[in-house]
Amino acid sequence: MATDIIAAIDQTAANTVLHAAESALGTLSKTGTGSLGPFIAGWKASASFTGGSVALEAPDTVSIDHLRVNYSLNLKLGIDLSFLDFCIPQVCIWTPWGTLCTPTICVTFPTISVTVPFSTSLDLSANFGILVKLTGGTWIVDVVIQSVPTLDLGAAATLLLTAIGAAISLALLAVPFIGPFLSIAAAVITAAFGIAEVTGLLGSILTLFVSGLTFKVWTHAQTFQVLPASPPFTPAVHVLVTSVTAGVRATTKNELVLSVDI
Amino acid sequence: MSLTGTHHALASIDEHGVNAALHAFFTARPHYLHYGSPPFVTASSTTETQISPIAFPGVGGGISYAIDLTIPVVDLYPPDGPLPTPLVLDPGQLSLTTTVTITIGCAVAKGTENRGTVQPVSTKLKVVAIAHPTSVYFSPGVGHVTFHVDEVLIPDIEPVSLRSVVDCLIEMILNGLLSSVQLPFDIIDVDFFKIILEEGPTIADNQIELWGDIT
Amino acid sequence: MNTLDSRFVRLGDCFAHRFSAAGTFRYTLSVIPSAFGAHHHEGGNGPTVTVTPASGAPQATHYVTVSAGDGLIASPDRVTVSAGDLVVWSPDKSVTLGFRVRGRIEDQVVDSGSMRTESIYTHAFGSAGRYQWRDANGSPLKGEIRVTTPNDDHEAWLEHLKDGALVHVRGHQAEPKSVEITVGQTVVWAVEDAPGVTVTDVTLLPRDGKEDSDVGRH
Numbered sequence: 001m002a003t004d005i006i007a008a009i010d011q012t013a014a015n016t017v018l019h020a021a022e023s024a025l026g027t028l029s030k031t032g033t034g035s036l037g038p039f040i041a042g043w044k045a046s047a048s049f050t051g052g053s054v055a056l057e058a059p060d061t062v063s064i065d066h067l068r069v070n071y072s073l074n075l076k077l078g079i080d081l082s083f084l085d086f087c088i089p090q091v092c093i094w095t096p097w098g099t100l101c102t103p104t105i106c107v108t109f110p111t112i113s114v115t116v117p118f119s120t121s122l123d124l125s126a127n128f129g130i131l132v133k134l135t136g137g138t139w140i141v142d143v144v145i146q147s148v149p150t151l152d153l154g155a156a157a158t159l160l161l162t163a164i165g166a167a168i169s170l171a172l173l174a175v176p177f178i179g180p181f182l183s184i185a186a187a188v189i190t191a192a193f194g195i196a197e198v199t200g201l202l203g204s205i206l207t208l209f210v211s212g213l214t215f216k217v218w219t220h221a222q223t224f225q226v227l228p229a230s231p232p233f234t235p236a237v238h239v240l241v242t243s244v245t246a247g248v249r250a251t252t253k254n255e256l257v258l259s260v261d262i
Numbered sequence: 263m264s265l266t267g268t269h270h271a272l273a274s275i276d277e278h279g280v281n282a283a284l285h286a287f288f289t290a291r292p293h294y295l296h297y298g299s300p301p302f303v304t305a306s307s308t309t310e311t312q313i314s315p316i317a318f319p320g321v322g323g324g325i326s327y328a329i330d331l332t333i334p335v336v337d338l339y340p341p342d343g344p345l346p347t348p349l350v351l352d353p354g355q356l357s358l359t360t361t362v363t364i365t366i367g368c369a370v371a372k373g374t375e376n377r378g379t380v381q382p383v384s385t386k387l388k389v390v391a392i393a394h395p396t397s398v399y400f401s402p403g404v405g406h407v408t409f410h411v412d413e414v415l416i417p418d419i420e421p422v423s424l425r426s427v428v429d430c431l432i433e434m435i436l437n438g439l440l441s442s443v444q445l446p447f448d449i450i451d452v453d454f455f456k457i458i459l460e461e462g463p464t465i466a467d468n469q470i471e472l473w474g475d476i477t
Numbered sequence: 478m479n480t481l482d483s484r485f486v487r488l489g490d491c492f493a494h495r496f497s498a499a500g501t502f503r504y505t506l507s508v509i510p511s512a513f514g515a516h517h518h519e520g521g522n523g524p525t526v527t528v529t530p531a532s533g534a535p536q537a538t539h540y541v542t543v544s545a546g547d548g549l550i551a552s553p554d555r556v557t558v559s560a561g562d563l564v565v566w567s568p569d570k571s572v573t574l575g576f577r578v579r580g581r582i583e584d585q586v587v588d589s590g591s592m593r594t595e596s597i598y599t600h601a602f603g604s605a606g607r608y609q610w611r612d613a614n615g616s617p618l619k620g621e622i623r624v625t626t627p628n629d630d631h632e633a634w635l636e637h638l639k640d641g642a643l644v645h646v647r648g649h650q651a652e653p654k655s656v657e658i659t660v661g662q663t664v665v666w667a668v669e670d671a672p673g674v675t676v677t678d679v680t681l682l683p684r685d686g687k688e689d690s691d692v693g694r695h
Contacts, residue, residue: 002468005273007272008266091665177604226283255264
C-alpha cells in the first residue's frame with residue numbers, strides 16, 4: 001500500500017543518525033549497592049555512548065559494532081576493621097615518685113569508608129531492533145538493544161582492583177594504631193575479594209546501563225506543524241500524522257526507511 | 263533498486279500526501295482562495311483577501327470584482343486519467359485542477375428599476391493546469407518546494423481568442439496564489455534528517471522526490 | 478582521636494598524680510580547658526580523693542576510670558589513698574573529646590591542664606611520624622618524639638609495647654629532649670617543679686612567630 005511520505009537513509013547516513021541519537025541520549029546515571037566479597041559496595045555510576053559502526057539488516061535490525069561505552073564509577077566500600085582489635089598492655093615505668101603502671105588500653109578499629117573513583121570505557125557490539133510507538137501524542141522510533149552482549153571487562157576489572165587496593169591502603173594509613181597491622185589488614189582485605197568479584201560487580205553495574213539500551217532515532221508530535229502562524233491573518237498549518245512504520249529495506253543497498261501517512 | 267540511489271538520503275511525498283498538505287494549507291489559510299474588492303470583501307481577514315477594484319474612467323469607484331477558487335487537487339506524473347486536449351503531463355510535471363469563480367459587480371443601467379446599484383454577476387470555470395515543482399534551499403533541512411504553472415486550459419470557452427485571454431488571466435492568478443504555497447522540506451523528510459539537497463525536486467511514480475546527504 | 482595534648486586526656490592517655498600530703502582532693506572533670514570551666518563546678522558534690530597520712534605500707538597505685546554519660550563520671554568517685562600513693566585517671570571508650578582533672582588539696586592545685594609537680598601524663602602513639610611538642614601555657618618547655626613504623630615481627634612488636642619511654646620535665650626543661658619509639662608505645666612525661674605546663678603537639682597551637690629549629694612533624 002502506498003505511503004504518503006517516505007524518508008530513507010542508507011547505511012552511511014544511518015551512522016550519522018545513530019551517532020546523533022547517541023549524543024542526544026546524553027549521560028545516564030544510576031546508583032545501587034553490590035558486594036565485593038564480604039564487603040558491601042555502594043556505587044554511583046554514569047555512562048554515555050559514542051561511536052560505533054552501523055550495519056542495516058532487513059527487515060528490522062540495526063547492528064552496531066564497536067559502540068563505545070564511556071563510564072565513570074564512584075564506589076564506596078565499608079570495611080570493618082574490628083578483626084584487628086588489640087590491647088596495649090600495661091606499661092610500668094620508673095618515675096621520680098615511684099613506678100607508674102598504666103592501665104591496659106584496648107584499641108578497637110573502626111569501620112572505614114573507602115571511596116574509589118574510577119573511569120574508563122569499553123566497546124560492545126550488539127543488534128538493535130526497531131520499535132515504533134505513539135506515546136502521549138508523540139511518535140517515537142527507537143532502536144532497542146535485543147540482548148546484552150558479553151562485556152569484555154578483563155582490563156577494566158584489573159585496573160579497578162588496583163584502584164581499590166590503592167584507595168584502601170590510603171584509607172588505612174589514616175587509622176591510628178594501624179601501622180603495625182597494615183600488612184595484616186591489607187592481606188585480609190585483599191584475600192576477601194579478587195578479580196572475579198570485581199569483574200562480577202563491574203559487570204552487574206554495566207549491565208544495568210546496557211540492558212534495554214535505547215536510542216531515539218526519531219520523535220515528532222503527532223500533530224505536525226507544517227508552517228508557523230504569521231499574524232494577523234495567516235494561521236499555522238498543521239497535518240496529523242496518522243501512522244508510522246520503520247524498517248530496513250534490502251535491495252542494492254540496505255536502507256533504513258521511515259514511512260508516514262498524513 | 264534502492265530508494266536512495268547514488269545519494270545517502272531520499273525524502274519523498276506522494277500524490278495523496280501532497281493533496282493532504284494542500285488541503286491543510288488552504289483550510290487553515292482560506293484567504294489564499296478568496297479575493298475581492300469592496301463591496302465583495304470589506305476587509306482582509308483569515309478567510310478572504312481584499313484587493314483594489316479595477317479603475318476605469320467613468321466608472322465611479324472602479325469595477326468591483328471577486329475571484330474565488332476551490333482547493334486545488336494535484337495529480338503527479340504519471341497522470342491518473344486523460345487530460346483535456348491539448349494538455350499533456352510529462353515526467354517531472356504535475357497537473358492541478360480547481361474551479362475558479364469570477365464575479366464582477368455589474369452597475370445597473372439608468373432607467374431600470376434598480377438603477378444606480380451594483381449587481382454581482384458570476385461565472386464558474388473548471389481549470390486544469392500543468393505545473394512543475396521548484397525548490398528553494400537555504401541550508402541543511404531548511405528550504406521548501408513550491409509549484410509554478412506552465413500552462414492552463416479552460417475548456418469550452420469560445421471564441422479561442424477569449425479562451426487565450428482567460429487562460430492567461432487564470433495562469434497569472436494561479437501562479438500568484440501558488441507563490442504563497444510552500445511545502446517545507448521538513449514535511450517531506452518528516453524531520454528524520456536534515457537534508458542537504460543534491461537532486462530534485464523531481465516527480466515520478468506519483469511522488470515528489472528530494473535526494474541528498476544529511477548532517 | 479590520637480592527638481598529643483595533655484589538656485584533653487583521651488583514650489590512650491593517662492593523667493596521674495602523687496599525693497604526698499594528707500587532705501581531701503576535691504576535683505572536677507571537665508572538657509573545657511579554660512580556667513573558667515574548671516572553677517564553675519568546684520565546691521559541689523563532685524569526686525574526691527581522700528589522702529590519709531602515710532601508713533608505712535608500700536606505695537599503691539589507684540585507678541579512676543572516667544566515662545561519658547550525663548557529663549563526665551569518675552569511677553570510683555570516692556577514693557581513699559595513703560600519702561605517697563599514685564592516683565591514675567584514664568578514659569574509657571565513651572570519652573571522645575577528652576577530659577581535664579582539676580582540683581585542690583589544701584593549698585595545692587592539681588590540674589592536668591597545667592601540670593606543676595608530682596604530675597604525670599602518658600600518651601600511646603598511634604601513628605608514625607615526628608611529633609614536636611611544647612607547653613601550650615607559654616613556657617619555653619618543648620621536645621620531640623620520633624615514632625617509627627615497626628617491622629613485620631608482630632609478636633615482637635606486641636611484646637615491645639610493654640616498654641615505655643620517660644621524659645622528665647624539671648621546670649621548663651625536658652630530659653631527654655628527643656625520644657624515639659615505635660607505633661603503639663607509650664611515652665611518660667613526669668613533671669616536677671614546673672610553672673603549670675602542658676604537653677601539646679605544636680601543630681595544635683597558633684603560630685607565635687617563633688620557629689622551632691627542628692623539622693616539622695611527619
